Amino acid sequence: MPRWILHVDMDAFYASVEELDHPELRGKPVIVAGPEPRGVVATASYAARQFGVRSGMPTTQAKRLCPHGIFLPPRFDRYEEMAQKIRAILSEYTPLVEPVSLDEAFLDLSGSELLYGPPERIAEEIHMRIPKETNLSCSVGVGPNKLVAKLASDAAKPGGLKIVYPEEVQSFLDQLPVEKLWGVGPKTAARLEEKGVRTVYDLRQVPLGLLRSWFGPKGGEALWQLARGLDETPVVPVRESKSLSHEVTYAQDIFAKEKVEAELRRLALLVVDRLRAERLLAQTVQIKVRFADFTTCTRQTKLPEPTDQAMIVAAEAVGLLSRVQIPPGQGVRLLGVGVADLVPATFRPLPLFLDPKLGDVLCEVRQKFGTDALRLGNSSSK
DNA sequence: TCTGGGGTCCTAGGACCC
């Protein structure tokens, strides 16, 4: 049974929301970016893109390319608010809405025909309603699977609507450079380029056996499928999160070990706050340390039992630090703390030597008085 | 020019067990 998948992608979403809230900025080079010296661009308006500004680019570089640009810090709560409005519209057509990020979603329209008419009609209606009801522009793509739907919306940008029918898939894909394919990033694209493979058409000429020998059995198989526009991945409305983490890049490198430990404790508390808010327990704690030269190392450890106790997560995070070799003279530019192996907190095992109420009290105080109200011993140094 | 923060998935090696 053929599927109809729709992909909605908001155009320059964060920048467009800022223009919506500050009408005087409309049409100007609006750049939503983390602060200098180490921030990067999250979204650039189309006016800013004319100057070569792209997302992921360091803010300092964006300022050089576009000195008169309007640089704004991201306001995720506001973007989330608008994202919810958009999701509400999408949910009217099918329960099968899979948000990819704040500004993107997949819909499986395969079963919606009886209620809402042919997929073309639904796509046109969504494409018209979102700008009308939110004052934000979007691009819509429709295809027989997620891969094609996403590439279709990309081709429709900005503000367009493109439907790729099954019989058009191959000719639509063939002209595209391989790096447009989902899962083909800079590294894979460079390796393919070395072999003389630039477009999806080129990729389709490479036999499966050869692709397997280049990229391993799984990687080769995946590329072979992508080149043919084959993609069976289902649209999944809600998925369980598999890990939670917080990380920070510091404006200045950290050298003092006590400061590093204090930061790990602070990040651990933030992670635990979210863990509890989502009513989950974690059985793995991980840390991430990035040095001034950008080398990065991660350490993780498995706990004897799942926990949401701040004391335990913080202690494990600090403990993991002893397994990291800090190169002499190198400062730390980023620290991260994460948890994984998450299970629902329906059953809460009691720690043997820690009062379980302590964790609850900690969270309550922090909720009432803010995350700075209470810190774990030794994490108060600024 | 100097590289964010939140994730997912895959690979590879070592330990351990049968």
Added chain:
DNA sequence: TCTGGGGTCCTAGGACCC
């Protein structure tokens, strides 16, 4: 004393996505 192969679990790193 030296030698298997397979399976599972754990850990670290890397590619990739938005």
